[in-house]
Amino acid sequence: MPENSGSIVNIDGRLRRSSALATKEKILQAAVAEIADRGYERARLVDIAERADLTVGSVYTWFKNKSDLFNAALEYSLAQQQEKNLAFADSDAARELETEPNSHWLVLIAMLAPRHMIFDKGPTDAQKLLIEALKSAWRDEESYDTVRPQIAKLLDQYKAIVENAMESGSIDNALDAGLLARLFIAFPVGLSLLTLSGLPDPDPAEFLPFFQRFDKTLRPQE
DSSP states (O other), X not given: OOOOOOOEEEETTEEEEGGGHHHHHHHHHHHHHHHHHHOTTTOXXXXXXXXXXXXXXXXXXXXXXXXXHHHHHHHHHHHHHHHHHGXXXXXXXXXXXXXXXXXXXXHHHHTTOSSOTTTOSSOOHHHHHHHHHHHHHHXXXXXXXXXXXHHHHHHHHHHHHHHHHHHTTSSOTTSOHHHHHHHHHHHHHHHXXXXXXXXXXXXXXXXXXXXXXXXXXXXXXX
């Protein structure tokens, strides 16, 4: 009698065995690693399949093309990085930030970064994929259509934090929440570009007084 490989579940609108999720995870991990190493344009599905120890057909079972896989890999890498960034909430730097009244929103913003300056000792795959996503959306029409919603989704995460901070009185609601969200996402993207181009990273401790002063600047005017 064949071994039971899991119950049947609905995954991405299709009925699959729950154990099949492990295959999808392997493909995403392989795609993240391949695109981070070689870039989106040079990454090939056959090489991603080889990294995952699967066939190219297995990749197409889950993703319709390279652009579709790239979009999923970007979402996966950012989610993995954000989960790792949650540890920041228990760090000394986070506690020092939160000694300032109403500054908890800064900790939430830091949790969205594609690299954490305290815990990551070098460029992360999430950094590399975010840069590749922006570049490919600019240069490739197919990537633009699939990647742009993912970038917009990340921007919406920043905007939600800003809007909540405005509602709580931590940020002046006379400011434009969408513009602030763009500035907050542009900051780590810009740092990523500088780091990936070979410039040395600044000391993470230098960020703390900068953000404390920035926090005070954005508070409602008395």
